[in-house]
Amino acid sequence: MSLLNSVVVVTGAASGIGAETVRLFLEAGSQVVGVDVATPPVPRELTERYPGRVIGVVGDVGQESTAQHFVAAALNAFSRIDILINNAGVACVKRLHEHTEAEWDRVMNTNVKSLFWAARSVVPVMQRQGGGSIVNIGSISSICGMPFQGAYGPSKGALIQLTRQMAIDYAGDGIRVNAVCPGTVDTPLLRSAAEESGDVDGFLKSLADGHPIGRIASAEEIARFVRFVASPEAGFVTGAVLMIDGGYSAQ
Numbered sequence: 001m002s003l004l005n006s007v008v009v010v011t012g013a014a015s016g017i018g019a020e021t022v023r024l025f026l027e028a029g030s031q032v033v034g035v036d037v038a039t040p041p042v043p044r045e046l047t048e049r050y051p052g053r054v055i056g057v058v059g060d061v062g063q064e065s066t067a068q069h070f071v072a073a074a075l076n077a078f079s080r081i082d083i084l085i086n087n088a089g090v091a092c093v094k095r096l097h098e099h100t101e102a103e104w105d106r107v108m109n110t111n112v113k114s115l116f117w118a119a120r121s122v123v124p125v126m127q128r129q130g131g132g133s134i135v136n137i138g139s140i141s142s143i144c145g146m147p148f149q150g151a152y153g154p155s156k157g158a159l160i161q162l163t164r165q166m167a168i169d170y171a172g173d174g175i176r177v178n179a180v181c182p183g184t185v186d187t188p189l190l191r192s193a194a195e196e197s198g199d200v201d202g203f204l205k206s207l208a209d210g211h212p213i214g215r216i217a218s219a220e221e222i223a224r225f226v227r228f229v230a231s232p233e234a235g236f237v238t239g240a241v242l243m244i245d246g247g248y249s250a251q
Contacts, residue, residue: 002232004029007078009070009122011061011114012088014038016187017137019046020223021085026050028227033057033074035066036088061088062109067117071125081125083230086115087137089156096150104151111155115162123170131174133230136163138181140245156181160241167239176238178229183245184208184216212247 008025012018013034022034022042032054034042041056057073059066074081090110092103115136126132141149142156163179170177184190184207197203208215225244228234243249 003227006030006082007033007074007080008083008085008230009033009035009074009081010085010087011035011070011118012137013042013056014040015043016189017182017185017219017222017226018085018087019043020219021087021226022046022054024220024223024227025083026054030083031078033070033077035059035061035070037061060110061114061117062106064117064120067114067121071121075125080129081122082129082132084118084122084132084134085137085226085230086118086134087226088114089137089139091149091152093148093152094150095148099150107151107155108158111152112158112162115159119166123173123175126175127170127173132176134166134175134177135226135230136177136179137226138163138179138241140181140183140243140248142179142181142241143243144249163241164239171238176235178234178237178240178242180222180226180229181241181243181245181249182217182222183211183243183248185219185222186216187219190216210248211245212251215246217244217246 008030010018010022013022014036022032025032035057037060039058041058042054047054055077057070059069090107092107136159138159139156141153142160160179163177166177194200194203
């Protein structure tokens with residue numbers, strides 16, 4: 001993957017797609033800064049398995065100070081930033097008129113404004129280096145209308161246009177920017193929702209049936225695709241909206 005000794009920042013690194021992305025970059029020989037509001041921000045098994053090659057930063061990506069902190073941490077530890085994976089995200093399962101202002105702001109700050117804060121701190125570093133790669137993690141909700149995603153759907157739609165805008169603005173600086181949009185993914189968060197439904201098997205089957213491929217994705221297979229898109233192997237890909245959704249958006 002030509003990722004040996006590259007420096008990668010991954011937000012939302014504590015679990016799910018983010019944690020798998022951290023693991024796969026480490027396996028490829030990268031050095032990683034994992035960011036999350038949770039403690040620890042990177043699974044302990046990874047920090048123990050790869051001492052000195054992965055560091056964690058605790059912070060809310062919806063705040064500019066977190067971007068400043070993780071950039072400083074990356075530069076202090078590894079002297080550069082080659083790849084940024086904007087993976088952190090939150091949802092609020094409600095229709096638009098049912099949202100409180102605080103819920104709307106939380107979703108938009110975490111899912112959209114975080115990309116702005118990250119760009120302000122990371123892009124100048126990549127410009128000085130002569131290039132870099134940014135992958136923004138969207139969703140099938142980026143392009144498909146779905147029930148009860150009043151703030152989440154618009155936030156992931158905004159991520160798509162931010163991706164395109166950044167790709168055009170920074171192509172001349174050697175910075176590639178792409179969006180990866182997964183379908184339903186088997187994560188701890190999804191498993192918790194299944195438990196809360198009272199019918200785990202029925203809940204998961206209904207989600208699987210919504211995808212023409214007949215199943216949901218594993219976090220690892222999404223992370224593998226993210227790693228490819230971020231890597232030099234995808235060097236001619238920028239401004240792309242890449243669906244990895246088992247055919248969901250083709251329906």
